[in-house]
Amino acid sequence: xxxxxxxxxxxxxxxxxxxxxxxxxxxxxxxxxxxxxxxxxxxxxxxxxxxxxxxxxxxxxxxxxxxxxxxxxxxxxxxxxxxxxxxxxxxxxxxxxxxxxxxxxxxxxxxxxxxxxxxxxxxxxxxxxxxxxxxxxxxxxxxxxxxxxxxxxxxxxxxxxxxxxxxxxxxxxxxxxxxxxxxxxxxxxxxxxxxxxxxxxxxxxxxxxxxxxxxxxxxxxxxxxxxxxxxxxxxxxxxxxxxxxxxxxxxxxxxxxxxxxxxxxxxxxxxxxxxxxxxxxxxxxxxxxxxxxxxxxxxxxxxxxxxxxxxxxxxxxxxxx
Amino acid sequence: xxxxxxxxxxxxxxxxxxxxxxxxxxxxxxxxxxxxxxxxxxxxxxxxxxxxxxxxxxxxxxxxxxxxxxxxxxxxxxxxxxxxxxxxxxxxxxxxxxxxxxxxxxxxxxxxxxxxxxxxxxxxxxxxxxxxxxxxxxxxxxxxxxxxxxxxxxxxxxxxxxxxxxxxxxxxxxxxxxxxxxxxxxxxxxxxxxxxxxxxxxxxxxxxxxxxxxxxxxxxxxxxxxxxxxxxxxxxxxxxxxxxxxxxxxxxxxxxxxxxxxxxxxxxxxxxxxxxxxxxxxxxxxxxxxxxxxxxxxxxxxxxxxxxxxxxxxxxxxxxx
Numbered sequence: 260x261x262x263x264x265x266x267x268x269x270x271x272x273x274x275x276x277x278x279x280x281x282x283x284x285x286x287x288x289x290x291x292x293x294x295x296x297x298x299x300x301x302x303x304x305x306x307x308x309x310x311x312x313x314x315x316x317x318x319x320x321x322x323x324x325x326x327x328x329x330x331x332x333x334x335x336x337x338x339x340x341x342x343x344x345x346x347x348x349x350x351x352x353x354x355x356x357x358x359x360x361x362x363x364x365x366x367x368x369x370x371x372x373x374x375x376x377x378x379x380x381x382x383x384x385x386x387x388x389x390x391x392x393x394x395x396x397x398x399x400x401x402x403x404x405x406x407x408x409x410x411x412x413x414x415x416x417x418x419x420x421x422x423x424x425x426x427x428x429x430x431x432x433x434x435x436x437x438x439x440x441x442x443x444x445x446x447x448x449x450x451x452x453x454x455x456x457x458x459x460x461x462x463x464x465x466x467x468x469x470x471x472x473x474x475x476x477x478x479x480x481x482x483x484x485x486x487x488x489x490x491x492x493x494x495x496x497x498x499x500x501x502x503x504x505x506x507x508x509x510x511x512x513x514x515x516x517x518x519x520x521x522x523x524x525x526x527x528x529x530x531x532x533x534x535x536x537x538x539x540x541x542x543x544x545x546x547x548x549x550x551x552x553x554x555x556x557x558x559x560x561x562x563x564x565x566x567x568x569x570x571x572x573x574x575x576x577x578x579x580x
Numbered sequence: 581x582x583x584x585x586x587x588x589x590x591x592x593x594x595x596x597x598x599x600x601x602x603x604x605x606x607x608x609x610x611x612x613x614x615x616x617x618x619x620x621x622x623x624x625x626x627x628x629x630x631x632x633x634x635x636x637x638x639x640x641x642x643x644x645x646x647x648x649x650x651x652x653x654x655x656x657x658x659x660x661x662x663x664x665x666x667x668x669x670x671x672x673x674x675x676x677x678x679x680x681x682x683x684x685x686x687x688x689x690x691x692x693x694x695x696x697x698x699x700x701x702x703x704x705x706x707x708x709x710x711x712x713x714x715x716x717x718x719x720x721x722x723x724x725x726x727x728x729x730x731x732x733x734x735x736x737x738x739x740x741x742x743x744x745x746x747x748x749x750x751x752x753x754x755x756x757x758x759x760x761x762x763x764x765x766x767x768x769x770x771x772x773x774x775x776x777x778x779x780x781x782x783x784x785x786x787x788x789x790x791x792x793x794x795x796x797x798x799x800x801x802x803x804x805x806x807x808x809x810x811x812x813x814x815x816x817x818x819x820x821x822x823x824x825x826x827x828x829x830x831x832x833x834x835x836x837x838x839x840x841x842x843x844x845x846x847x848x849x850x851x852x853x854x855x856x857x858x859x860x861x862x863x864x865x866x867x868x869x870x871x872x873x874x875x876x877x878x879x880x881x882x883x884x885x886x887x888x889x890x891x892x893x894x895x896x897x898x899x900x901x
Contacts, residue, residue: 285754287723289730342693346686353610365667368689372663375693376718379700387708402608404690409610526765557859 262303262440264567268311271322275307278330282377293362293370294377300353305465308341309433310440313454316550316564319444324385328443331381332436335393338374339400341367347491354482358410361529362520386443392435404428414502421496425466426459433462434493453558457568460552465575470495471541472579474532480580486525489515496544498528500537507531517580542576549576583624585888589632592643596628599651600746612862614683614691618658619796621674626786627653627899628656629892630754631761634775637885645706649764652702656714659695662688667725668812675803707861724748733813735823735833742817743784751783774879778889781873785866786896790818792862793900795853800901808844810836817865821858828852845852863897870897 265272282292293533307329314325318510344357347363351357359367383390407424412417437458441451473480473488488495492515502512514520514528532538548571559565586593592791605617628650635646665678666685672678680688704711730743731737758779762772793802794809795818811818813836822835835841835849853859870893878888 260832272883285719285723287726290722290726339693342689346689366726367727368663368667369722372660372692372696373719373722375696375721376700376715379704380715383700383704383708383711383715387704387711390704390708394697394701394704398606398694401611401697405608405687408687480744483822557648 262308262570263572264308264312264570265304267563267567268308268315271277271311272304272308273327274322275304275311275330275333277328278326278381279334280379282330282334283374285373287459289362289366289371290370293358293366294374295342296355296361297370297401298334302333302337302353304329304333305571306336306432306436308309308567309437309458309461312564312567312571313437313440313446314444315432316559316562316568317442317444317446317450317454318440324443325440327381327385328389329436329545331385331392332380332432332439333378334374334381335378335397336432338371338378341374341527343369343404345371347485347487350482353484360460363548382439386439388448389439389442392439392442393432396431397433399427399431403429403431407494410494412516412518413494414516416494416499418496418499421494421499422463424494425463429460429466430462432460433465441445449576450558452489453555457552457555460548460555461572461575464552466577467541467548468494468578471538471545473497474529475538477579484579486529490520491526492518492520497532498539501532501535504535513537545576549573583629583891583893585629585633588703588872588884588888589629589636592632592647593625593629594605595643596625596647596651596654597648599702600655602649603655606694610683610687610696611691614620614679615695617682618654618662618675618691621676623649623654623658623674625654626892627657627757628639628754629888630758630782633885633888633892634758634767634776635765636762637880637883637889638762638765638767638771642762645764646761648702649760650708650757652699652706653714653753653760653841654699655695655702656699656718657753659699662692662695664694664725668706668808669713670804670808672804702706703760707760710760710763713760713763714753717734717752717756718848720748720752724750724752728815731815733814733837733839735816735837737820739800739817742815742820745815746784747780747789750787751780754783754786757777771879774876776785778873778876781869781876782893782896785869785873785893788817788866788869789897789899792818792859792866792891794818795850796859803901807845807850810846810849811841813839813841817862818853818858822853823857825856825858828856832856870894888889 279298285291310329311325321508341358344352345359350360384580414423434455438451438455441454473485476485478484498515502508511528511531514524553569553572556568557564583744599760600619606612632646662679665673666680670678671681703714724745755776759772759776762775794806797806799805821831832849832852835845874890874893877886877889
C-alpha cells in the first residue's frame with residue numbers, strides 16, 4: 260500500500276520487495292512459503308523507508324546499497340514479529356492469521372531464525388561496518404522484551420519504565436535503520452547523531468500510537484484485534500495513564516493486575532480507559548515527540564527526501580492502522 | 581572438560597570461553613544469566629575446536645581471529661539448541677534442565693534470538709567475508725529441520741532421506757566452522773575443499789552416533805534421557821535400520837508410526853531396536869565416514885593440529901556421551 264512518503268522512493272521500494280523475496284528463497288518449499296507469507300502480508304515498510312530516505316537525503320547515489328540494508332532490516336524486523344506473536348500468543352497480524360497459527364509453532368520458530376540469518380546476510384554483504392547497528396538494536400530489543408515481561412500485570416510500572424521499554428524494543432531499530440542509511444551515504448557524525456535522534460523519537464511516537472490503537476483502533480483498519488495488550492497484561496502507556504485517573508484508576512488497576520482477565524474484564528477496562536484522558540495524553544506525548552523529531556531534520560539541506568521524513572512524522576502520529 | 585584434541589589449543593579455548601562470556605553480557609541481568617546458563621553448561625566445543633585447529637594447521641598465527649569466529653559459531657550453535665529444545669519439548673540438555681524449562685519459553689525464544697545476534701556480531705567483526713559460511717549453514721539447518729519434521733512418525737523415510745537431513749541440520753555447521761578457520765588462515769581452494777569434506781563427514785558421523793546414543797546411551801554420561809527421538813517420532817538411522825529387520829521390523833514400525841507413544845511403547849521399541857543389527861550398522865557407517873574424513877587430512881602438512889583432527893575423528897565414533 261502506498262504511503263505519502265513512498266512517492267520519492269517508489270522504484271527503490273519495488274526493488275526492495277523483489278530482493279526480500281529472492282533472499283528468502285530456500286531449498287525447502289514450505290520454508291520459503293512461510294517467509295513469503297510473512298513478508299507478503301505487507302506492512303508500511305517504515306524501517307527500510309527510513310534507511311532509503313536517509314541515504315538519499317545525505318547525498319547517496321547508488322541505491323543498491325541502502326536497498327540491501329533496508330531489506331535486511333525489514334526481514335529482521337519481521338522475524339522478531341514472528342517470534343513475538345509466538346511469545347504473546349498473538350492470533351492475527353496484518354489482517355491474517357499469525358504465522359504460528361497458520362502453520363505450526365515449531366516451524367514458525369525455525370522460519371524466524373532463518374529470516375534472522377538472511378537479514379544479517381543482506382546487511383553484512385552490503386556494508387559489514389553497519390552490522391553493529393543492527394546487533395546493538397537486537398541486543399536492546401531482547402533486553403526491552405525482558406523488562407516488559409517483568410512488568411506484566413504489575414501496576415507499579417511508571418511512565419519512565421514504559422519509555423525505556425519502548426526505546427529498547429522499538430525505537431532502537433528505527434534509529435539503526437536511519438543511521439545505517441546515512442552512514443553508507445558517508446554522512447558526518449553530527450548528521451548521524453541528528454538523524455539517529457529523529458529515528459529514536461519517531462520510533463517511540465510510533466509505539467505510543469500503536470499502544471493507543473490497542474484501545475481505540477478499528478480492527479478492520481489495524482488488521483489486529485483490540486485489547487490484546489490488556490489480556491497479556493502488557494505495561495502500555497494508555498493503561499499507565501488510566502491507572503492515574505482519580506475516579507476510575509482503581510478499577511482499571513484491579514483488572515490490569517488480574518493474571519487471566521475474562522473477556523468481560525477486558526471490554527470493561529477498554530471502556531474505562533476511554534473515559535479517562537489517557538488516550539489524549541498519549542497522543543499529546545507522541546505529538547510532542549514527532550515535533551521534536553522534525554526539528555532534528557534542520558541539519559539536512561532541503562530535498563524531497565527531507566520533506567518525505569516530515570510525511571513520516573506526520574503519518575506516525577495520525578495513523579489509524 | 582578436557583578432550584584429547586584440546587591439548588594443543590588449551591590457551592585459545594580458555595580465551596574463547598572468556599570471550600563468549602563477555603559477548604553475552606546484556607544490560608538485562610536475567611538475559612545475561614540465561615545466556616551464561618546455556619554456555620556455562622559446557623559441551624565439547626567441537627565446532628570452535630575445528631575452527632582453531634584448521635586455522636593453525638593452515639599456518640595461521642594470530643589466534644584472536646579464529647577465537648572470535650569459533651566463539652561466534654559456538655554461540656550460534658547454542659542458540660539453535662535453545663530453540664530446538666523448545667520445538668522438541670526437550671526437558672534436559674547437557675545434564676541440566678533445558679533453558680525454557682528452567683526459565684520460561686517466551687524468554688528462552690528471546691534469549692536464543694539475542695544469542696544469534698551476538699554470534700553473528702562476533703563473526704562479522706572478525707572476518708566479514710566468512711559470514712556467508714554461517715548464513716549458508718543457517719539456511720541449511722532451517723531446511724533440514726523442516727524436512728525432519730515432515731518425516732516424523734513416517735516409516736517411509738529412507739537412509740538417503742536421513743543422510744540429507746543430517747547433512748543439513750548438523751554437518752553443514754561443522755563444515756562452515758572448519759572452512760572458516762582455514763579461510764582466515766589464507767588456505768587455498770583445494771585445502772578449503774578437503775577440510776570442508778572432513779567437516780562434513782565428521783559432522784554426519786557425529787550425528788549418527790548421537791542418534792545411536794538415544795537408543796543405547798547412559799543418561800548419566802550423555803546428560804540427557806534416552807528414547808526422546810522415538811517419543812518425538814524423529815526419523816533417525818537406528819529406527820530406519822531397525823524397521824528393515826525381517827522379524828522385528830513390523831513391530832518397530834508400528835510404534836514409530838504411533839503419534840503419541842506411551843512410555844511402555846518407547847521402552848519396548850528401544851528393546852526391540854537393540855535386538856536388531858541397527859546400532860551395529862549405524863556405528864559401522866559412522867566408522868567409515870570417520871575413516872574417509874581422516875583421508876581428507878592428507879592435504880595438510882604434519883603438525884600437532886593435524887594429529888588433533890585425527891583425535892577428533894576418533895572421539896566422534898567412540899564417544900559415549
